Amino acid sequence: MGVQVLPILLVFLLGDSIGDAATNPYDFGAIKGLMSDWQNTPPNWVGTDPCGGDWDGIVCTNSRITSITLSSMGLTGSLPGDIGQLSELQILDLSYNRGLTGSLPTQIGNLMKLTNLILVGCGFSGRIPDSIGSLQNLVFLSLNSNGFSGQIPPTIGNLSRLYWLDLADNQLTGSIPVSKGSEFGLDMLLHTKHFHFGQNQLSGTIPSQLFSSGMHLIHVIFDNNRLTGSIPPTLGLVQSLEVVRFDRNSLDGAVPANLNNLTSVQELLISNNRLTGPLPNLAGMNALNYLDMSNNTFDATDFPTWIPTLQSLTTLILERTQVRGGPPVILFSIFSLQRVVLRHNQLNGTLDIGTNRGNQLQLIDLQTNFIDNFKQRAGGYSIEVILVDNPICLETGAAGQSYCTIPQTNTSSYSTPPNSCIPPVCNSNQTSSPNCICSYPYTGTLVFRAPSFSGLGNLTYFDSLASSMMISFQFYQLPVDSISLSDPRKDSYDYLLLNLAVFPSEGVSFNRMSIYSIGFVLSNQTYKPPHLFGPFYFIADQYTNFAEVQVPTTLKKSSNIGVIVGAAAGGFALLLLLALVGVYAFRQKKRAEKAAEQSNPFVNWDPKKSTSEILQLRGARWFSLEELKKHTNNFSEANEIGSGGYGKVYRGTLPTGTLVAIKRAQQGSMQGGIEFKNEIELLLRVHHKNLVSLVGFCFEQGEQLLVYEFLPNGTLKESLSGKSGIRLDWARRLKVAIGAARGLAYLHELANPPIIHRDIKSTNILLDDHLNARVADFGLSKLLREGERGHVTTQVKGTMGYLDPEYYMTQQLTEKSDVYSFGVLMLELLTARTPIEQGRYIVREVRVLMNKDKDLYNLQGILDPAIGLGTSLKGLERFVELAMRCVEESGADRPTMGEVVKEIENIMVFAGLNSKAESATTSASYEEASKGYATHPYHNEDFSKYSGGFPPSRIEPQ
Structure with missing residues (x-):
């Protein structure tokens, strides 16, 4: 009897009850099907209960598997049709497993609740099944960096909730599908913001129907394909666009004149095509950072006078565009300008950089033009100027001038520096982190498809990227000690590549769950880099140095063990049973107390008792939810005076007639209960005329509300x-x-x-x-x-x-x-x-x-x-x-x-x-x-309606 009860008690001590943890048999059957096709699955995938056994990479809800995230595991095999049995699955992320090959099964269309399908950097091939159009809840579809071939499934146009569509870096062929009659097409994706189709073999013309004014696209990336025909004028109707790449295709015809309507575009690359007609006038595109129209056959023209008006410009590339005349000195005064490439044109006269030039300027490349003079200033320049194959460099004695030689290609040697410490000598495959700790980092390559800058020598950019990434990892409470970026470089597609190493904060290596989480933050685009880096993707290396974990083993019967335990099973078994039950009861009590504290950290703040904690509430009130509903007319829209990432702000009137501003957290943005309590305690400690005062708070029925004094003039x-x-x-x-x-x-x-x-x-x-x-x-x-x-x-x-x-x-x-x-x-x-x-x-x-x-x-x-x-x-x-x-x-x-x-x-x-x-x-x-009432800073309504403002919600790290 004692022997039979031990396994049951161990289950209770290690986790939840068997009844609560049992995995749905259909889901378990599907997982067994995956396991039969895969090798290198996590070592704790043992037993018959993935949901109750805490299998790495699997998340369950009410005994149903809802998430599978297994990035960078070195999985090999195929994706079998068994995946279609997981009818409650919402997230599938198998990124960075090059050993996963073969085609996607048509049964993937059975996953009707799937929101995120992420297979970045795997080895899948074959056609993308049409059944993918059945996933009507899909928000994130990322199949880039595989070997998919064939046409883009028109059924993708049925995915009305799709936000992110990335099919880049594959072998897709055929034309871009648009709707015809009852057939689907990409033009139906009105709410999608990302069209990433670069580095494929797409052919045919770009349908004018593909774009419309009702779209919300911000990225349109079709570079490195085989597209022909002209750029459709309908592209100029998509006012939300920020990045446009059609470079390295075979496009012809004139550039649409309405392209300058895209005033939010920051990167525009239409180089290496067969475009003709006049050089487009892009005056008014004041947000433009990166402009490359090189290697086309535009009509010969004088240097455009509108280019110096683009004051945000960092990079100007007009190689082989038949530009003539002298480059105006005002061009080089653009403060942000870093790189000017005007090779193989008809520029002539004197090159005058001027004295009021932008301080970020690094390169002026005017090779193969007709420049016959270079007006240099006293003290020289720190700018790299290249005038090879110009008349000025054919003169006697010019050979010794630095601008008459082609310099060696400069590559940045940037690497994240140590944090005020001396890097140690590490053993084996370990690497020293910026904090000078030897460990096994998670590594890979960050690829930025359209950075807004070209100067790789500006270390500030990479410092800001490293800082923002570290803040993001910490915000999501990942066990990351530090990160290192190194070797920034441009590839042949003009993409920016950076090596990334992520170092563990616990021990010398990551466990599997940490790798899944870090991989998901990068593959799912949860991390957003600083805006100047633009859209990116990550290709991770396989991680092999996992932290050792104790793998549960199946309790097996043994005749010898049975005899030994049976001989002593009398009184000892009963005592042991009582002891285990006592330990279990104690642990359950502690769990309950901890859970109560987490769910309601104010449990000790009893308004009826004069405790030391409640004395801290001096000067503030603990409002009930019903009171605040009454004071705001049930949080009516008429009383709404602002909104932000935290939630909404309402104007309220207390029974005394005092105006207050009530900040109400929305689901998904709330702090933990303990953090919310800590913020209130801090606010109650401070009283000063230059600090916003807290009037009270409410923590009830899953709601978090802060009641502040009412300030009328915003931020x-x-x-x-x-x-x-x-x-x-x-x-x-x-x-x-x-x-x-x-x-x-x-x-x-x-x-x-x-x-x-x-x-x-x-x-x-x-x-x-x-x-x-x-x-x-x-x-x-x-x-x-x-x-x-x-x-x-x-x-x-x-x-x-x-x-x-x-x-x-x-x-x-x-x-x-x-x-x-x-x-x-x-x-x-x-x-x-x-x-x-x-x-x-x-x-x-x-x-x-x-x-x-x-x-x-x-x-x-x-x-x-x-x-x-x-x-x-x-x-x-x-x-x-x-x-x-x-x-x-x-x-x-x-x-x-x-x-x-x-x-x-x-x-x-x-x-x-x-x-x-x-x-x-x-x-x-x-x-x-x-002159009239000003606009209220948190609302579009007339300021006369309610003259009040309120502190905006906490803005989390960018």
Whole structure:
């Protein structure tokens, strides 16, 4: 009897009950079918209960298998038709398993609940089955980097919910399918945002029917195919487009004149075709970063005068386009310009780069033209100029000039540097991480299909990519210690390639579940890189150095064991049984207590008891959900005053007549209960006129609501962008700066314990009815408890552009991290620009332009005109100097917030302003208000309806 009960008790101790865990027999049969075709399945795929046995890579809901994610496992075999039996399956990700070959079974069309089908970088081949059009819940279809052949199934046009369609890097042939009568076609995908079809063998013309004004496409990528005919004018109707690639095909005819309607396009590549007619006029495409129209047969034309007007341009490639005349000097003054390639044209005269050139310019390639003079400036240039096969280089004595030789191809040697440590010598196949720890990283290649820049020597780009990726991994709570990027390079398709290594934070290697999770974040496009890198995909290497885990073994009967245990089974079995039952009961109690704490962390906050915790609620109320429904007329649409990623914001009126703003979290964006409680506790600790006050909260029926004081003028970001209708001149910006600085100084120096905000930015600075600044949103804030005054080591969180680089590199958070963010905010006050805009970082931009010997420190070109240019801007130079001290690379070189407050006060006195008094001017007195009500910053409705604003939701790392 004792022997029979032991396995049952072990099951209870290790997991849930057998009855709750039993896998649906049809699902188990399907998994057995997969296992019979696959090799190298996870070693814990044993037994008969995938759902109850915690099989790696399998997720279940109510005994049904709903997710299979097995990336980078080295699986070999085929995908059998058994997969079609998993009728509840929602996610299938088998990416990065090159050993999975053969064709997709038609039974895949039986997975009617499938939302994500991801088979990136496998070895599948054959036709994509038409049955894929039956997956009407499909949102994400990524079959790129395989060997699929045949035509694109027209039935894909039936997938009305499809968001992402990636069939690139295969061997697909035939024409692009569009609908005809009752037949489906890609033109029916009105809600799809991504058309990725590059690197195939598609042929025929591009149907004009493929595009329409009702589409929401942002990426149209058809490069490296065999398409013929002209570019359809209907392409110019898709106003949402950001990336367009039709390069390396056989397209002919004239470029549609309405292409310049695509004012959001940032990358346009139509090179290496047979396009004819006039060079298209793209004036007005002000967002354009990367333009390549080379190697076509356009009509001969003078250098286009509209090109220098594209002030966001980083890359201009017009090789073999029959451009003539002299390249205008104004072209080289574009601030963001990095690379100009005008080879094999008819340019003549003098090359004059000028003195007001963009500081990012790296290459001017004018090979094989008719340039006969190069006007060089004193001191020379750091730009690489190539004038080979021009008359200037055929003159006597020109051979020694650097611009008359073709330089060796430059490749960037970038590699993520160590974080202030010395890399050790590692054993075997281990690699030293940026934190100088030897381990087995997860590696692969990041491929960016349309980066907005071409200068691979700009290390800032790759630093920002590494930072954003690390923040993303930490945001999803993946066990990642650090990441390394290396060897940036361009391939023959003009794609940007980067080596990626991801290092584990626990032990020297990842376990299987960690690899599945990291792989899914990259294959499913959950991670979004900085905008300047554009669309990407990842090809992972097989991971083999898994962390050792204990694999459950099947309990087997043995005659010897039976005899031994049977001989001692009397009283011992009963005692053992009682002991195990007691342990089980104790563990279940602890589980229940922990679950209760997770589900309701306020369980100890009993309003009827005067506990120490409840005393922290002084000054705030615990509202019931029914109360807040009553105060907002059941959260009516009429009371909605804003929305964001966190949820919606409602105007409420308390019984006392007090106006409040109620932020209601939506499902999917809520914090964990404990994190929500921690944020409330932090808000209740601080009371200052330059901090937004918490009125109360509600945690009930799965709802999370925060009740704040009502502030009428929204965020600083809204005012700087002009959306609020409020004009901030120089005096008002100084008053905003001093208010925000005083709020931060209070958090650092007077709060007990001190608080680091960790997310200072213009969307978290609110303006009251007198335009006094209030610091808001403490969702990422960190308390410095006793012993942590110097720094606290923590996961990196914040917002790109404002993030302290020293904090990112060391993960050591200090008050100086807030000082850095505040310095970026000061520069934003001066320029009204976002910190990272079109690949330009405001800190670096100011640092390069700044010249103390010139008026306004030579910053007139980037100052916000609304600041009052042309009027007296007393103290602006000192304000700039202070901002640049705040963004010093080393925290030790930055001032404290107390020192910042004193310096801004001195600047205000110098400017003739009263730094001690609050602004007595209300928003109603502004000249804008006299012209009519301003637009409310969180709503499209008339400002007169409700004059209120509210702190936006916490913006998670980009």
